[in-house]
Amino acid sequence: MARIAIGGFQHETNTFAPSRADYAAFEAGGGWPGVQYGASLFDAVQGANIPAGGAIQALRAMGHTLVATAWAAASPSAHVVHDAFERIAGELVTRLKAAGAVDAVYLDLHGAMVTDRYDDGEGEILRRVREAVGPRVPVVASLDLHANVTRAMFKHADAMVAYRTYPHVDMAQTGARAAWLLDATLRSGARLPAMMKTFDYLTGIPSQCSFIEPCRGIYTALGELEARDGVSLSFTPGFPMADFDECGMAVFGYGADAKAVARAVEELRELVAGAERDFALELHAPEDAVRRAREHGAPGTPVVMADTQDNPGAGGNGDTTGLLAELVRQNAQDAALGLLIDPAAAARAHEAGTGTSLEFALGGRSRVAGDAPFEGEFTVERLGDGKFTCTGKMFTGFRMNLGPMALLRSRAAPGVRVLLASRKCQAADQDMFRHLGVEPRRERMLALKSSVHFRADFQPIAKEVLVVKSPGPALADPAEFRWTRLRKGLRMRPLGPVFQG
Numbered sequence: 488m489a490r491i492a493i494g495g496f497q498h499e500t501n502t503f504a505p506s507r508a509d510y511a512a513f514e515a516g517g518g519w520p521g522v523q524y525g526a527s528l529f530d531a532v533q534g535a536n537i538p539a540g541g542a543i544q545a546l547r548a549m550g551h552t553l554v555a556t557a558w559a560a561a562s563p564s565a566h567v568v569h570d571a572f573e574r575i576a577g578e579l580v581t582r583l584k585a586a587g588a589v590d591a592v593y594l595d596l597h598g599a600m601v602t603d604r605y606d607d608g609e610g611e612i613l614r615r616v617r618e619a620v621g622p623r624v625p626v627v628a629s630l631d632l633h634a635n636v637t638r639a640m641f642k643h644a645d646a647m648v649a650y651r652t653y654p655h656v657d658m659a660q661t662g663a664r665a666a667w668l669l670d671a672t673l674r675s676g677a678r679l680p681a682m683m684k685t686f687d688y689l690t691g692i693p694s695q696c697s698f699i700e701p702c703r704g705i706y707t708a709l710g711e712l713e714a715r716d717g718v719s720l721s722f723t724p725g726f727p728m729a730d731f732d733e734c735g736m737a738v739f740g741y742g743a744d745a746k747a748v749a750r751a752v753e754e755l756r757e758l759v760a761g762a763e764r765d766f767a768l769e770l771h772a773p774e775d776a777v778r779r780a781r782e783h784g785a786p787g788t789p790v791v792m793a794d795t796q797d798n799p800g801a802g803g804n805g806d807t808t809g810l811l812a813e814l815v816r817q818n819a820q821d822a823a824l825g826l827l828i829d830p831a832a833a834a835r836a837h838e839a840g841t842g843t844s845l846e847f848a849l850g851g852r853s854r855v856a857g858d859a860p861f862e863g864e865f866t867v868e869r870l871g872d873g874k875f876t877c878t879g880k881m882f883t884g885f886r887m888n889l890g891p892m893a894l895l896r897s898r899a900a901p902g903v904r905v906l907l908a909s910r911k912c913q914a915a916d917q918d919m920f921r922h923l924g925v926e927p928r929r930e931r932m933l934a935l936k937s938s939v940h941f942r943a944d945f946q947p948i949a950k951e952v953l954v955v956k957s958p959g960p961a962l963a964d965p966a967e968f969r970w971t972r973l974r975k976g977l978r979m980r981p982l983g984p985v986f987q988g
Contacts, residue, residue, distance in 0.1 A: 488549065488550040488551045488552065489551045489552070489590035489591055489673055490551070490552045490554065490588070490589050490590050491546055491551050491552065491553055491554070491589060491590060491591045491592065491593060491669070492553075492554045492556055492583050492586055492589045492591070492592045492593070492620075493528070493539065493542070493543060493546075493553050493554065493555050493556065493558075493592075493593050493595075494555075494556035494557050494558060494579045494582075494583065494592070494593075494594050494595070494616075495528075495538070495539050495557075495558040495559070495560070495594055495595025495596065496557070496558070496559050496560075496575055496576060496579060496594075496595075496596060496600070496608075496609075496612055497519070497559070497560035497561075497595065497596060497597040497600075497631070498560070498561055498563070498564075498567050498597055498599075498600040498608065499563040499597050499599045499600070499631065499633060499726055499800075499801070499802075500563070500564070500565065500566055500567065500599055500600050500601035500602075500608070500726075500728075500729055500802070501563055501564065501565060501726075501728040501729070501801055501802025501803075501960065501961060502565060502566060502601055502728065502729050502730045502731075503565070503728060503730070503802070503960055503962075503968055503969070504563070504564050504565040504728075504802030504803065504804075504960045504961070505565065505804060505853040505854070505855065505960055506564050506565055506804060506853070507564055507565045507566050507567070507568050507603075508561045508562075508564045508565070508566070508567045508568065508571060509568045509570070509571050510522075510568075510570060510571040510574055510575075512561040512562065512564065512571070513559040513560065513561045513571060513575060515561070515562075515888075515910055516560060516561065516888075517560070517561050517562025517563075517799075517910065517911050517912055518562070518882070518885055518887055518889075518910075518912040519537070519560040519561075519885070520532060520535075520537075520558075520560070520886075521559075522557070522558070522559040522575060523555075523557065523558045523559070524556075524557050524578055524582070525555050525556075525557075525582065526555045527555075528555045528557070528558040529543060529553075529555060531558070532558070534884045535659070535883070535884035535885055535886075536655075536656070536658045536659045536881060536882065536883045536884060536885070537595070537658055537659060537662070538595045538629040538658050538659065538661050538662035538665070539558055539593075539595040539662055540659050540662060541658070541659030541660055541661065541662030541663040541666070542593050542595065542629065542662035542663060542665055542666045543662075544659075544663065545662070545663040545666035545667065546593070546666045546669075546670075549666070549670055551670075554586045554589060555582075556578075556579045556580075556582040556583050556586070557575060557578045557579040557582060558595060559575045560597075562799055562800070562911040562912065563799065563800055563801055563802045564802055564911075565802065566601050566602055566603050567600060567601070567602040567603070567608060568602070568603055569602060569603040569604050572602045572603075572604070572605070572608065576611070576612050576615065579612070579616075580615050580616060580619050583616065583619050583620070584619050589620065589624065590624065590625075590673065591624060591625040591626070591627070591669055591672070591673055592616055592620060592624065592625070592626045592627070593627055593628070593629075593665060593666065593669055594612070594613070594616065594626065594627070594628040594629075594644075595628070595629055595662065596609045596612065596613075596628045596629065596630055596631075596634075597609065597630065597631045597633075597634060598630040598631050598633070598634020598635060598636060598640070598649070598723065598726075599631065599633055599634055599635045599725075599726035599729055601729050601731060606731040606732075606733075607637045607639055607640070607731070607733065609628075609630075609634075609637070609640050610637050610638075610639030610640050610643065611639075613626065613628070613639065613640055613643035613644050614639060614643050616643070617643040625645040625646075625669060625672040625673060625678075626643065626644050626645050627644065627645055627646045627647070627648075627665050627666075627668055627669040627672060628640075628644050628646075628647045628648075628665065629647070629648055629649070629650075629661045629662050629664075629665040630647050630648065630649040630650070630661075630721070630723065631649065631650055631655070631723075631726075632649055632650040632651070632652070632653050632655060632695070632697075632723060632724060633653075633692065633695070633723065633724065633725060633726040634649055634723045634725070634726070634737075635723075635725050635726055635729055635731075635733055635734050635735060635737075636683065636685075636723055636733075636737040636739065637733045638733070641681070641683050641739065645672055645678050645679070646665075646668045646669070646672055646679060646681070646719070646741045647665075647721065647739065648661060648664050648665045648668055648719060648721055649661065649721040649722070649723045651697065651706050651709065651710075651721075651722075652697045652706075653695050653696050653697045653698075653702065653724075653939050653940075654696075654697075654698075654880070654881045654915065654939055654940040654941070654942050654943035655881055655940065656880050656881050656943050658881075664719070668719050668741065671743075675743065679741045679742060679743065680741070680742060680743070680744070680745035680748050681739065681740065681741045681748065682739065682740055682748050682749050682752040683737055683738070683739035683740075683752070684737065684738050684739070684752055684753070684756040685733075685735055685736065685737045686735060686736040686737070686756075686759060686760060687735075687976060687977055687978060688735075688736075688763055688977065688978035688979075688980070688981055688982075688983070689725065689727040689734070689735060689736070689965045689966075689977065689978065689979055689980060689981075690724055690725070690727060690736070690766040690965070690980070690981055691727065691766075691768065691962075691963045691964055691965055691980065692724075692726070692727065692728075692795075692801060692938050692939065692961075692963070693768050693770075693793070693795050693938050693939060693954045693963055694766045694767065694768040694981075695724040695766075695939070696939045696942060698942055698946065700765055701762035701765035701766060702724065704762075705722060705755075705758055705759060705762060706722065708755070708758055709721075709722055709755060712751045712754055712755060713751070715751075716742065716744075716747040716748075716750060716751040717742060717743070717744070717747060718740050718741065718742030718744075718747055718748050718751050719740055719741045719742060720738070720739075720740040720751055720752070720755060721738065721739055721740070722736075722737075722738045722755060722759060723736060723737050723738075724736050725737070726801075727965035727968075728801060728802060728961060728962075728965070728968065730968070730970055730971060730972050730973065731972050731973075732972055732973060732974040733974070734973060734977075735977065736759065738752055738755045738756050738759060739752065740752045740755075763981045763982060764981060764982060765981075766981040767981055767982075768954065768963075769954070770795075770954055770955070770956040770963055770964075771792075771953045771954065771955050771956065772955075772956060773809050773810050773812075773813040773955055773956075773957045774813055774817075776792045776810075776813075776953045776955045777792070777810075777813045777814055777817050777819060777932075778817065779951075779953060780792060780819070780822075780931070780932040780951075780953065781817065781819060781820070781931075781932070783950055783951055784821075784930075784931040784932040784950060784951075785931055785950070786821055786928075786929050786930065786931055787928055787929070788928075788948070788949070788950035789821075789927065789928065789930045789931055789932055789933050789948065789949060789950065790931070790932045790933075790949065790950055790951045790952075790953065791932075791933045791935060791941065791945050791946070791949040791951070791952045791953070792810065792932065792933065792934045792935065792953045792955045793935055793937055793938060793939075793941060793952065793953065793954045793955060794807070794809075794810045794824075794934055794935060794936050794937070794955055794957055794959070795937070795938040795954050795955065795956070795959075795961065795963050796956060796957060796958065796959030796960070796961050796962055796963055797855075797936055797957065797958075797959030797960070797961065798913055798936060798937050798938040798959070798961045799826075799828065799911040799912060799913045799936060800913040800915070800937060800938065800940055801938055801961035802960055802961050803853075803936070803959050803960050803961045804828055804852065804853045804911060804960075805826060805827060805828035805908075805911055805912075805913070805936045806827060806828050806829055806850035806851060806852050806853055807850060807851065807853065807855055807858045807957065807958050807959045808827075808849060808850045808851055808858060808859065808860065808861035809857070809858060809957035809958045809959075810824065810934050810955060810957045811824050811827070811849070811850070811861050811903075811905060811934070812861055813957075814900065814903045814932075814934065815861075815863065815897055815899055815900040815903055816900075817900075818900045818902065818903075819900060819902055819903050819931075819932060820902035820931055821902055821929075821930050821931030821932065822902055822903045822904070822930065822931060822932045822933075822934065823903075823904045823905075823906065823920065823925050823927070823930050823932075823933055823934070824903070824904070824905050824906065824933075824934035824935075825905070825906030825907075825908075825914050825919060825920060825925075825934075825935065825936065826889070826892075826906050826907070826908040826912060826913075826914045826919060826936055827849060827850055827905055827906065827907050827908070827936070828850075828907075828908055828909070828910070828911050828912075828936075829849055829850050829852070829907050829909075830890060830891070830909035830910075832847055832848075832849055832850075832893070832895075832907055833890070833891040833892060833893045833907040833908065833909045834891055834909070835847070836867045836870065836891075836893035836895065836907065837870055837891050837893065839867055840867065840870075841867050841868065841869060841870060842866070842867065843866070843867050844864055844865065844866045844867075844898060845864065845865070845867075846862070846863070846864050846865075847861075847862070847863065847864075847865050847895065848860040848861070848862045849861045849862075849863075849865075849895075849905065849907075853960065855958050855959055855960055856958065857958035858958040858959070863897060863898065863899055864897075864898040864899065865895035865896060865897055865898060865905070866895065866896045866898060867893060867894075867895060868894045868895065868896050868904065868924075869893070869894040869923045869924045870891070870892070870893050870894075870923075871891075871892040871893070871894075871922045871923050872891065872892070873887065873888055873889035873890045873891060873892045873908060873909065873910070873922070874886075874887065874888050874889075875887050875918055875919075875921075875922045876918070877916040877918045877919075878916070878917075878918055879915065879916035879917055879918065879943060879944030880943040880944055881915055881916070881940055881943040881944065882915060882916040882944075885916075887912070887918075887919070888910070889908040889909060889910045889912055889919075890908065890909025890910045891909050892906065892907060892908050892909070892922060892923055893906075893907045893923070894906055894907075894923040894924065894925065895907065904925065906919070906920060906923055906925065913935075913936055913937040913938075913940060913941070914935040914936050914937050914941055915935075915937050915940035915941045915943065915944065916944050917944050917945065917948075927945065927948060928948045933945065933949075934955075938954075938961070938963075964980055965979055965980055966979035966980040966983045966984055970986055973986040973988075974986070975987065975988045
């Protein structure tokens with residue numbers, strides 16, 4: 488059996504976001520395990536819905552010997568600072584070289600990393616890995632569904648495979664599929680025929696959800712094409728918040744038969760190109776969303792409002808207050824908003840203790856246009872240390888450490904409660920609420936700092952899901968970003984305006 492090096496470096500970069508990812512952000516992990524060097528990465532990802540975990544399990548089952556290098560992930564944000572990139576990527580490559588001769592390399596990557604110095608972070612990582620192992624050693628990577636797949640990535644990797652679900656419930660499964668593709672590459676003794684196609688329009692991330700059309704139908708067809716032609720296919724809708732010329736969607740595939748690969752990739756390309764009109768998605772203003780939730784929500788079947796533009800999973804800091812202000816203004820009942828990321832307010836709540844009422848100025852630290860701290864009197868109802876293990880379908884097995892957490896109740900609108908956390912993480916698992924004694928299904932309405940990932944655990948209990956357009960840096964309509972570096976001719980939304988440069 489083969490000797491295979493394992494590594495990973497994940498970051499989703501919103502170049503318009505208010506804060507960057509330094510080394511401390513990768514140490515914290517943002518809900519994922521913190522940075523790992525050497526064999527500790529095996530324990531860190533074991534049992535969690537993480538690509539590297541799925542790949543490791545599959546490769547071991549095949550009988551391969553695994554050598555750990557480095558693995559790291561951080562919450563989405565603006566650019567990865569150069570020092571953090573060099574420390575992690577440098578350690579990965581140094582350990583790879585120190586491992587001696589290996590037969591193959593598996594990398595757990597995101598596909599949308601932008602650093603202070605490199606527009607294409609993954610392309611640079613793959614280039615360095617390829618340089619370290621030479622042209623004949625297979626290098627296979629798993630990618631996030633939101634990858635902006637570049638020419639350099641396609642060139643330096645022998646094969647890549649992306650998630651097929653958003654919410655990403657198949658992360659570990661994708662790692663396993665990458666392992667099978669790596670094994671097939673090893674057995675073939677040569678690089679598999681491959682093809683990639685890109686597109687000339689962007690889509691907003693809320694419309695990329697695989698629970699709804701058009702992505703639900705696209706991924707169903709992808710699986711059918713794979714089975715028909717015996718190939719590996721991926722469709723990446725992209726991360727439309729990275730201002731560089733290769734931002735966008737792609738389809739790509741690999742297989743033993745070059746003609747079958749070309750046929751399947753072209754059919755998938757035609758399907759995605761024809762779905763442009765279907766990627767439009769209704770967005771609700773905060774006042775309309777809260778009004779509708781008041782009318783239709785009930786304990787047991789809450790209306791879920793996704794505060795998509797402040798999604799920490801897309802570069803937001805989780806601290807804007809537009810939706811909170813509207814809940815209070817309309818005196819909403821049985822309403823819970825989370826997670827609002829405000830370490831100072833959480834620390835103050837812990838210092839005051841449960842049962843205490845005091846004035847807070849919550850959130851608003853990112854200084855997003857149209858947003859400000861929300862000032863008011865709140866009662867501290869419950870405190871938590873932020874340490875718990877998730878059980879929802881996407882974050883299964885994730886061991887959270889969100890720092891001091893607190894549950895506050897508004898004195899002006901006693902039906903409104905706010906869940907505070909100290910570390911960035913989107914509200915995508917019901918256990919984040921239960922940690923503070925809030926049972927989500929008993930609420931009338933839930934306001935979540937998330938775009939789509941929440942659907943894996945919250946949609947099954949929801950009467951209705953509303954995507955809310957409240958101030959935040961993760962714009963739901965990509966045409967509203969102040970782009971400067973896209974490729975000319977790219978439509979900035981489905982059927983929308985064209986970037987002129």
